[in-house]
Amino acid sequence: xxxxxxxxxxxxxxxxxxxxxxxxxxxxxMVGIRTEAGPDGQLTYWTRFGELASLVGAVFGGxxxxxxxxxxxxxxxxxxxxxxxxQSGMSFIGRYLAPALLIFTVLVPVIFYDQRYILDLAxxxxxxxxxxxxxxxxxxxxxxxxxxxxxxxxxxxxxxGLLATNFGWSFWICLPLAGIxxxxxxxxxxxxVLRLRGDYLAIVTLAFGEIIRLVIINWQELTGGPNxxxxxxxxxxxxxxxxxxxxxxxxxxxxxxxxxxxIVFLFYLILALALLTxxxxxxxxxxPIGRAWEALREDEVACRALGINTTTTKLTAxxxxxxxGGFAGAFFATRQGFISPESFTFQESALVLAIVxxxxxxxxxxxxxxxxxxxxxxxxxxGLETYRMLVFGMSMVLIMIWRPRGLIGHRAPTVYLAxxxxxxxxxxxxxxx
Amino acid sequence: xDYFAQQLINGLVLGSIYGLIAIGYTMVYGIVGMINFAHxxxxxxGGFIALIxxxxxxxxxxxxxxxxxxVVLLVSMAITALYGWTIERIAYRPLRHSFRLxxxxxxxxxxxxxxxxxxxxxxxxVKPIPxxxxxxxxxxxxxxxFVIQLSxxxxxxxVTTIVLLAIFTWLVSRxxxxxxxxxxxxxxxxxxxxxxxxxRTISMTFVIGAALAAVAGLMYLLYYGLxxxxxxxxxxxxxxxxxxxxxxxxxxxxxxxxxxxxLIETFWSAYFSVEYKDVAxxxxxxxxxxxxxxxxxxxxxxxKV
Numbered sequence: 001x002x003x004x005x006x007x008x009x010x011x012x013x014x015x016x017x018x019x020x021x022x023x024x025x026x027x028x029x030m031v032g033i034r035t036e037a038g039p040d041g042q043l044t045y046w047t048r049f050g051e052l053a054s055l056v057g058a059v060f061g062g063x064x065x066x067x068x069x070x071x072x073x074x075x076x077x078x079x080x081x082x083x084x085x086x087q088s089g090m091s092f093i094g095r096y097l098a099p100a101l102l103i104f105t106v107l108v109p110v111i112f113y114d115q116r117y118i119l120d121l122a123x124x125x126x127x128x129x130x131x132x133x134x135x136x137x138x139x140x141x142x143x144x145x146x147x148x149x150x151x152x153x154x155x156x157x158x159x160x161g162l163l164a165t166n167f168g169w170s171f172w173i174c175l176p177l178a179g180i181x182x183x184x185x186x187x188x189x190x191x192x193v194l195r196l197r198g199d200y201l202a203i204v205t206l207a208f209g210e211i212i213r214l215v216i217i218n219w220q221e222l223t224g225g226p227n228x229x230x231x232x233x234x235x236x237x238x239x240x241x242x243x244x245x246x247x248x249x250x251x252x253x254x255x256x257x258x259x260x261x262x263i264v265f266l267f268y269l270i271l272a273l274a275l276l277t278x279x280x281x282x283x284x285x286x287x288p289i290g291r292a293w294e295a296l297r298e299d300e301v302a303c304r305a306l307g308i309n310t311t312t313t314k315l316t317a318x319x320x321x322x323x324x325g326g327f328a329g330a331f332f333a334t335r336q337g338f339i340s341p342e343s344f345t346f347q348e349s350a351l352v353l354a355i356v357x358x359x360x361x362x363x364x365x366x367x368x369x370x371x372x373x374x375x376x377x378x379x380x381x382x383g384l385e386t387y388r389m390l391v392f393g394m395s396m397v398l399i400m401i402w403r404p405r406g407l408i409g410h411r412a413p414t415v416y417l418a419x420x421x422x423x424x425x426x427x428x429x430x431x432x433x
Numbered sequence: 434x435d436y437f438a439q440q441l442i443n444g445l446v447l448g449s450i451y452g453l454i455a456i457g458y459t460m461v462y463g464i465v466g467m468i469n470f471a472h473x474x475x476x477x478x479g480g481f482i483a484l485i486x487x488x489x490x491x492x493x494x495x496x497x498x499x500x501x502x503x504v505v506l507l508v509s510m511a512i513t514a515l516y517g518w519t520i521e522r523i524a525y526r527p528l529r530h531s532f533r534l535x536x537x538x539x540x541x542x543x544x545x546x547x548x549x550x551x552x553x554x555x556x557x558x559v560k561p562i563p564x565x566x567x568x569x570x571x572x573x574x575x576x577x578x579f580v581i582q583l584s585x586x587x588x589x590x591x592v593t594t595i596v597l598l599a600i601f602t603w604l605v606s607r608x609x610x611x612x613x614x615x616x617x618x619x620x621x622x623x624x625x626x627x628x629x630x631x632x633r634t635i636s637m638t639f640v641i642g643a644a645l646a647a648v649a650g651l652m653y654l655l656y657y658g659l660x661x662x663x664x665x666x667x668x669x670x671x672x673x674x675x676x677x678x679x680x681x682x683x684x685x686x687x688x689x690x691x692x693x694x695x696l697i698e699t700f701w702s703a704y705f706s707v708e709y710k711d712v713a714x715x716x717x718x719x720x721x722x723x724x725x726x727x728x729x730x731x732x733x734x735x736x737k738v
Contacts, residue, residue, distance in 0.1 A: 025515055029485045029508075030478070030554045037560055045488050145534060147541075192723045199468045199537060200722055203673060207715035210670070214715075218708040346666070350541050357538055386557075390549040396542025401527045404535040 016063040023059035027052055098365050105271060109264040119263045123270055123335065125375045127328055130274035132355040132367040134324030137281055139353065140362035141290065142317035143297025145202040148189075148209025149352055152182040152322040154216060154344035156329025161229040161339050162222070171235040175330050182326025183319040185212075190318035194311055197300075209349055216341045228340025235334045237265060270331055277324045278364055284320070293317050294362075347389065354396055360405060435579045438572075440703045441696070446587045446656065448695020449594035453649035454672035455679065455687035456601070457642030463618045463682035464638050465529070470540035471520055473669015474547035475643050479513040479650030480660040481551055484560055487654075498565060509651055510644040517643025518636055520547075526632070544666075552662040559661040566655060590652045597648060598688060601641070605684065610637055618682070667711060671698070674718040680731020689729060 032052040035045045105126075112118040131153065138146045156178040163169045163177065193204050216223045223229065236242065240249045242262045250257035284290040292313045295303050304310055333339050355374050359366030377395070381388040454476050461469040486505045495501050524543045528535045569584030605611035613634040616624040625631045653668075654660050675694040679686025694714055701713040721728065 022515065022519060025512060026519060029482050029512060030551065033485050033489065034555065035485055035488055035560055036556055037558055043484075043488050043560065043562060045485070045492070145537070192719060195726065196722055199462075200677070200726065202537060203468060203670075203677075204719050204722055207670065207674075207718045211712050211715050214709070214712050218712075347545075350545070353541075354538070357534070386549065386553050389545050390553060393542045393545025393547075393549060397524045397539050397546065400531075400535050400539040400542065401524075404528065404531045 012064060012067050015067060016060050019063040020056050020060035024052075024056045027055050031055055101365075101368070109267050113260065113264070116260065116263065119260070119267060121375070121379060123263070123267050125372055126267070126270040126274050127332060127335075128352065128355060128371040128375050129368045130270065130277050130328045130331075131325060131352045132359060132371050133274065133277040133281060133364060134321050134328065135352050135356050136321075136359070136362065136364070136367050137284075137293075137324070138317050138321035139356050140359075140367075141281070141285065141297065142293040142314065144314060144317060145199075146205045146318075146321070147202045147346070147349055147353065148205035148207070148212075149321070149325055150344045150346070150349040151189075151209040151212040152186060152325030153329040153332065153348070154212055154341075155182045155185050155322075156326030157333040157339045157343070158216065158223060158229070158329075159326065160330035161232045161333045164233050164333075165229060165231060168233075171233070171330070171334050172238065175327060178330035179323040179326040182329065183323040186318040186320075186322025186325075187315055189322075190315045194314055206346065206349070209344075209346060213341050213344055216344070223341075226341060228338060228342075229333075230338045232333050232337050232339065234262065234337065235266070235269065266331075266335055270335075273327055273331060277327075280320075280324075281364065289313065289316055350396075351392070354392075354399075358399055435573060435575045435581055436703070439579075439581050440699050442581070442583055442587060444696035444699030445692060446590050446695070447699055448675075448692035449590050450649050450652050450656070450691075451668070451672050451675045451694050452688040452691025453594060453597065453645050453652070454668060455675040455691045456684060457646050458673050458676040459679070459681055459684060459687040460614075460638050460642050462676070464614060464635055465525070465536070467525070467536045468540065468673065469525075469639075469642070470537065470669070471524075471543040471547055472642065472646060473665035473667075473672065474544050474551075475513060475517055475520070475665070476646040476650050476653075476668055476672075477660070477662065477665030478516055478547060478551060479509050479643070479647030480654045480664070481555060481560075481650075481662075482512050482647070483509040483651040483654050484562060484660050487562055487565075501565070506648065506651060509647045513647035513650070514640045514644040516547075517639040517646075520643075521636055521639040526635075544669075548662055548665065555662065557662065559659050561659045562654065564658060586656055590656060593648065593652065594688075597645065601645070602684065604641075610634070614638060670718075671711075671714050674714055674721075677718060678721050678728055680728030682732065683728070683730040686728055686730035 032047060032049055033045050034048055035043055038044050105122075108122050109119060112122075131149070135146065135149045138144050138149070159178040159181045160171065160174040163174045164171070169177075189205065189208050193201055196204060217226055219225070234242065237249050240252065241247060242249050242265055244257045245251065248257065250261060285294070292303070292308045293316075295306070295308060296310060296313050296317075300310060303313075332343070336343075351374065355370045356367055358374065359368070359370035378388060378392070381391055384391075454472065457472045457475070458469060461467065461472070483505050486508045487501070490501050490504060520543055524539045525536050528539055566584075566586045566589060569582055569587070572581040572583050574580050605614060613624070613629045614637070616627070616629050617631055617634050621631050624634075650660070653664070671694055672691065675690035676687045677690070678693055679688070679690030694717070697717060698710050698714050702710045705713075
């Protein structure tokens with residue numbers, strides 16, 4: 001908690017002591033005393049001085065360690081250019097890492113065929129990769145900070161869930177519909193917020209996400225309210241059901257039925273959807289509209305001066321991002337078979353945003369790696385349900401302090417004059433909204 | 434008409450609480466230019482600390498309610514202010530010259546930390562307290578038996594808010610600290626050149642904002658008789674709406690916006706539907722930002738190239 005680089009052992013201890021004292025005051029009531037409502041509504045309390053003491057001790061020890069580390073590493077400048085050697089090394093790795101990862105991902109169901117847990121986890125990671133790539137269009141490319149992305153995910157999930165349960169429409173008809181509906185909502189949100197900048201945009205999108213969730217909770221006749229929609233049909237292999245019946249795929253192919261078939265199918269389905277997202281994004285970046293997005297991110301005023309229509313540029317970014325969110329939502333609904341408003345909280349939006357930011361905003365590979373790291377990290381803490389979000393929040397703060405530009409903190413411009421020169425993203429402005 | 438008058442009273446009380454939280458948002462936004470996303474959770478922490486202090490004082494055998502209230506107020510203001518200071522120090526100060534989204538994301542992370550910290554530390558269940566301040570006045574009784582009530586708690590909430598607002602306005606307009614704050618708001622570099630300790634001033638802004646949020650937390654606890662670990666999120670967004678509605682950066686605006694949001698929410702619940710009251714508040718945020726981005730009392734933001 002100290003700013004000055006302390007030198008002597010006395011000042012080191014003094015700093016640690018002050019930090020421990022602050023921690024003691026902070027935790028004294030919140031941790032030292034535990035309150036609980038009794039059976040008749042009467043509040044009772046008991047003390048937890050042991051926990052309090054160990055926490056304060058941890059702060060004391062922790063600040064000594066951090067201070068020593070700081071002296072050992074020495075003063076580092078927070079903002080620095082990526083050295084050329086690292087740049088070329090990164091581009092070398094980057095060139096081969098992505099295909100290698102892709103090949104590995106395609107082979108995952110073959111390698112881990114018997115391990116249902118790993119397959120489920122891989123599907124989850126891919127869902128977040130897809131969501132991250134979708135949000136990347138809005139945040140990473142167009143520089144519009146969207147804190148309500150989960151709304152489009154919810155629209156997609158509920159579109160499929162309701163169309164399938166009420167009208168019995170198949171997944172393959174509903175999937176494009178879910179995307180179109182989500183894109184429609186994206187435009188609907190995009191229109192009013194066009195004039196807003198930065199933080200205001202963020203808070204309005206957050207409010208929009210909450211409105212969608214509250215409407216889903218309260219519009220019980222349509223959405224089932226907090227009980228959600230259950231009995232959502234599983235996807236079929238282009239019309240052929242993946243079950244144990246005579247009509248099923250296994251029976252037709254003449255192989256023995258196994259429930260894993262469906263999981264593997266779902267895996268390849270989400271992989272295909274995610275790759276579609278990636279492919280469309282990469283192609284769009286080369287079109288005038290993609291370049292307009294990136295120009296908008298760097299400087300909105302300059303964009304307008306150059307005659308770029310910022311209205312359509314922003315709306316297409318919102319619609320494209322929302323559409324992919326809708327696709328992912330439809331996939332989520334068909335995978336779970338059950339959806340409820342609980343799956344579409346602000347936490348979800350923050351998680352996807354954290355993935356995009358950690359991935360370096362604008363880097364496709366970075367987003368994929370960040371999704372792997374985040375969801376994998378979440379899985380590690382699965383046993384500690386309540387501590388999980390605590391750790392998530394702390395890591396978000398620490399990542400911002402340590403690497404505000406994300407893991408892959410540089411990006412190559414799509415358009416260049418003579419030769420490609422990767423610029424450090426520290427040099428460019430971000431997100432004017 | 435009587436029903437309307439009763440709802441007006443309820444709305445003003447709720448609005449006072451929102452206004453107290455909104456001041457924290459508007460001050461921080463005015464000086465640092467960021468949305469302190471964790472501020473709603475600071476309010477929640479304030480409520481919890483007030484609750485715990487209550488429980489301890491009562492178990493110690495104190496019965497004089499004014500003494501209890503005063504001690505609780507001071508303790509929760511002091512500790513919550515320290516929370517505000519620590520949050521700024523850990524999560525925002527290292528990012529002050531970083532790119533624009535970084536403090537916002539760090540604040541979202543901090544908000545998760547605070548929410549889950551109190552869930553881990555104090556449990557997920559709603560914590561009720563017995564009513565401390567009872568009684569009130571009957572203002573008017575109509576022929577069909579509808580009574581307009583003004584309870585003592587309601588009086589206390591409004592009076593406390595007015596007193597705090599007066600102290601606070603004096604602080605900003607008359608003291609050295611207030612002058613430093615206004616200087617930093619205009620131009621941090623220039624203020625630093627003229628001998629204003631910018632870091633300290635920003636820290637103090639967070640401390641004051643957190644202390645006011647703690648008062649709001651205590652008022653909420655007394656008025657509704659309960660706290661829970663998730664109450665900061667929605668209250669925070671509504672208070673932010675209030676700050677935006679009043680014109681971000683403007684202190685009277687924050688109070689005015691708070692009252693407006695409180696009234697709108699109360700009347701919406703009374704005349705339309707309770708379920709959609711949050712939807713109404715959030716919709717207002719969107720509508721205000723579209724049609725009046727500078728709010729009621731805010732200054733227009735000049736776009737620099």
